[in-house]
Amino acid sequence: MTTATAATAAAGAHEAHEHTHYTATGLDNKKVAIWAFIGSECMLFGSLISTYLIYKGRSVVGPFPHEAWTSPTGQVFKPILDIPVTSASTFVLLMSSLFMVLALAAVENKGKPGYEGTLGSSKFWLLATALAGATFLGFQAYEFTSFVHEGLTIRTNLFGSSFFTLTGFHGAHVAVGVLWLMTLLFIDMKRGLGPKDAILVDICALYWHFVDVVWIVIFALVYLIK
Amino acid sequence: MSNDRAHADHVHEHPTWKQYKWVALWLFVITVAEVWAYYIPALVNSKAFVPSILVMMVVKFAIVVMFYMHLKYDHAIFRKLFMGPLLIAGATLVAFLFLFRG
Numbered sequence: 001m002t003t004a005t006a007a008t009a010a011a012g013a014h015e016a017h018e019h020t021h022y023t024a025t026g027l028d029n030k031k032v033a034i035w036a037f038i039g040s041e042c043m044l045f046g047s048l049i050s051t052y053l054i055y056k057g058r059s060v061v062g063p064f065p066h067e068a069w070t071s072p073t074g075q076v077f078k079p080i081l082d083i084p085v086t087s088a089s090t091f092v093l094l095m096s097s098l099f100m101v102l103a104l105a106a107v108e109n110k111g112k113p114g115y116e117g118t119l120g121s122s123k124f125w126l127l128a129t130a131l132a133g134a135t136f137l138g139f140q141a142y143e144f145t146s147f148v149h150e151g152l153t154i155r156t157n158l159f160g161s162s163f164f165t166l167t168g169f170h171g172a173h174v175a176v177g178v179l180w181l182m183t184l185l186f187i188d189m190k191r192g193l194g195p196k197d198a199i200l201v202d203i204c205a206l207y208w209h210f211v212d213v214v215w216i217v218i219f220a221l222v223y224l225i226k
Numbered sequence: 227m228s229n230d231r232a233h234a235d236h237v238h239e240h241p242t243w244k245q246y247k248w249v250a251l252w253l254f255v256i257t258v259a260e261v262w263a264y265y266i267p268a269l270v271n272s273k274a275f276v277p278s279i280l281v282m283m284v285v286k287f288a289i290v291v292m293f294y295m296h297l298k299y300d301h302a303i304f305r306k307l308f309m310g311p312l313l314i315a316g317a318t319l320v321a322f323l324f325l326f327r328g
Contacts, residue, residue: 025301025303027301027303031304034305035303035304039307042308042311042312042314042315043314043318045315046318046319047315049319053322054322054323074254091257094253094257096248097253098249098250098294102246105243105246108240116271205294205295209295210288211293212294213291216286217287219260219283223278224260224264225275225276
């Protein structure tokens, strides 16, 4: 390679990675940071899930998640978890993960053949992901409201305390993810997101998928296992 | 040149649209199987129910992490940053369950 060619290649590489700051490992520092953050989040949700499982089945008074209960005053409480509704919200969150990877693929491949039209548009997929996240939050708001109407609050029993804390923390993470997605959508509409911005969408996607995997665990351990 | 080298070191092939859609289909099928199992009283009352739900949960978790989060394709450091805390969290969970059981 001549000096001129090497200089041109180096300049090209510099231009292509204008917004990327590499660490000594050769990896983008934003991506290392988001994985470290996700690692710490694993331990946060690990502790919340542990708490839920330790308290599972130890509530003295109802309502209970999977069993009917009659109070000393004769009031009858049915099992409180609504599996069909939660299954629908789980499906919505799983689909949002598909929308998210399609948004990332659209940004990474912008301008390439096969990425034209609505289905190749990052704006479309970012909006779809945010809407799916907002729909999941709507399901959760409906679930929390119906639980309170049926007599279960965060102070009713051990199940209520651990359930609202665990799913509430997860819902807060989904809400942050929706805000993050809306911010990316705003940037995309204002100036457009291209391959050089892929890392911005990539770290948001990693966060979003992590929220999804946490829900996979919660759905199985809290809702399905009696 | 070092920039080129660094770039080449961490660029990996990601799944295609078609693969992403297959992954979504598998996740959907497994979720349907989980909910279906919940509504079979004979299965719910058997010893196989909890392990089968746990296995399906782990498979779904692994699919999302490997394909959607690209951990299968990305640098090993990311795998370590994720798996290390995940194992600590899992071990803590199991330890607490043994400590507080009964």
